[in-house]
Amino acid sequence: MxxxxxxxxxxxxxxxxxxxxxxxxxxxxxxxxxxxxxxxxxxxxxxxxxxxxxxxxxxxxxxxxxxxxxADFSLSQMVSYLQKTHTYYLDFQLPLIGDMIDNLCNNRNPENKKLMVMKQFFSAYRKELTDHINREEKITFPYVLRIEQIFSNSESIQGKESDYDMLTYEKEHDNVEEKLIDLKNIMIKYLPEPFDHEMVIRILTELSWLEKDLNEHSRIEDTIMIPRVKIMEVGIRKRF
Amino acid sequence: MSQLKILVLSLSNIIRLGIQQSLSDLNIGAKVYLSSEIDSAKDIIEKLKISLIIVDENIASANEFEKLTTNPDLKILYLSFRSADIFEKMHININQKELGEKLREYINPGKDIKNQEGEKGLSKRENEVVRMLSLGAGNKEIAQKLHLSLHTVLTHRKNIIRKLGIKTTSGITVYAILNGIITIEEATI
Incomplete structure (x- = not known):
């Protein structure tokens, strides 16, 4: 194409x-x-x-x-886009799925107490993703912006920046989607009757979209952002 | 189960990117790292706990390459331009299907994927392990209580993950509750 x-x-x-x-x-x-x-x-x-x-x-x-x-675009532009997707997850997509799951579990008709566990599992996932996002917002993005600034102003790295680098980030950047995949899997294969079938299909649609969007989000980080920052890191180190 | 991490080591950018793309098309969930020189490869292998290196034989013939091969758990697959005469080599003209098979054989030696199909449901023992995992027990505790070796517990865990398609312990707990193996009051998620 x-x-x-x-x-x-x-x-x-x-x-x-x-x-x-x-x-x-x-x-x-x-x-x-x-x-x-x-x-x-x-x-x-x-x-x-x-x-x-x-x-x-x-x-x-x-x-x-x-x-x-x-590839010649500014990293600050990329960070600002990635931050917008974070806001979208936290303020829109996760609350939307959360409401739908509440609806599924609290539904008195049909009554199925076991479904409450789906609500707990989703909250655990939501917390995990939120923590992951907060860490990127607090540590990774400021680091990326600082590196870009140092690189373009021909400064050198001193102090705390040298403790953290893109390799550390790559190492941490695994498996945020494991629980999400489990959640989908359980809803598709192991949900015991009775439950609101239509609601489950709608939840799965939104979970699948979240999964695709998250994959896309991390692919941009892995294939575009990380390599660019690494090139800058090498460039800065060579100044010594 | 930890994620498969593969390092592709070659002087050629085209080869590195080509292998990366082929691996990504296989959809085996592997994380792929690229490197063109031995020193940075060494760094990546140590820091990121790489489990397999795919190395172009031009770089593998360099003396320093031996530095990378000290870890016995690290598997090395050589990319050959001449012939793939031994199991540890694959030829540059390998097609996508053969690459998939090669990796499967390489990562899980002796396991025939086809034999694993058709298995349904958990065994009685696996159900007991699911129950204990869901109650928050660790591998050691499970081994003690069920009078199994640690190794056997780990094998059960691998089989449970494969059969259910659920990777996380909290996911397994949810499965256990939905299937009445434990009650919601007993569990912590």
């Missing part, structure tokens, strides 16, 4: 993958964009088209990797 470029009509991109609507909403773009191209919309909304295309293309095509000249 040919990657989208600034001349692609945004509506055509959305037709190819409907879930793109959820991604572009993070840039403040909502349905009703007519036949405008990606370039035109970015200009109007004051979005960097280079960065927008990286996000849109890597979301729709797993094999997409930005070519060298395209």
């Amino acid at each position: 040919k990657p989208f470029d600034s001349k692609t009509k945004l509506a055509e991109a959305v037709f190819q993958d409907f879930n793109l609507l959820r991604v572009i909403s993070r840039f403040g773009i909502f349905p009703g964009f007519g036949d405008k191209t990606i370039g035109e919309i970015c200009k109007k909304k004051e979005i960097d088209p280079v960065f927008f295309l990286i996000i849109v293309n890597s979301f729709t095509n797993k094999r997409y990797f930005p070519s060298h000249e395209l």
Whole structure:
């Protein structure tokens, strides 16, 4: 599949993958964009088209990797996008699924006390993901921004930055989705009757979307952000 | 069960990225790291607990490569441009299906995937292990109470994960409650 470029009509991109609507909403773009191209919309909304295309293309095509000249965007832009996705998880997607699971468990008709455990399991997952996000917000992102600043100002690393690096982050950056996969698996295979079938299907739809979105989120971190920061780290170390 | 971590070591960027893509297409949930030189590879192997290196034979013939091979648990698969005459080698022209098979044989020697299909449900013993895990017992405690060796407990755990498709202990606890193996009051999640 040919990657989208600034001349692609945004509506055509959305037709190819409907879930793109959820991604572009993070840039403040909502349905009703007519036949405008990606370039035109970015200009109007004051979005960097280079960065927008990286996000849109890597979301729709797993094999997409930005070519060298395209990779020249600022990390602060990337961090700000990743922070928006974090806000989306914490303020929208997790509460939405949480409400649906409450509804499933508290439903008196049919009554099934065992389902309460799904609520507990989801809260445990929600806490784990929230802690993971908070750690990235408090430690990783400030580090990334600092490295970019040091790199472009030709400063050298001193003090606390040297204790943490991208390798440490990579090491920690595993398996946040294990509980999520278990949750899906249990709902698909092991839920004992009686339960609200329609609600379970809706929950699974939202869990699957969360899983895809999280995978995409970490793929951007792993394949685009980490390598770029590492190059800067090496560049800074060579200054000594 | 820990995640499979693979390091791809080659001087060639094209080979590194090619192997990375092929591994990602296999969808075996492996985390792949890339390196082009032995010193940084050594660092990655130690810090990230890599379990398999796929190394291009050009780099493997260098003397310093021996530095990497001191850990007996680390498996090494050589990428060969001439012939893959021994089990530890694979040829550069290997196709996707063969690569998948090679990795499976390599990671789980002696296990035939096909024989594992068709197994359904947990055995009585596995159910007991699920019950104890859900009550918060650790491997040692389970071994003691059920009069099993630690090794046997670990084997049961692996089989439970494979049969149920549930990896986390809290997930197993949920399974145990939903299936009436323990009650919701007994558990802590």
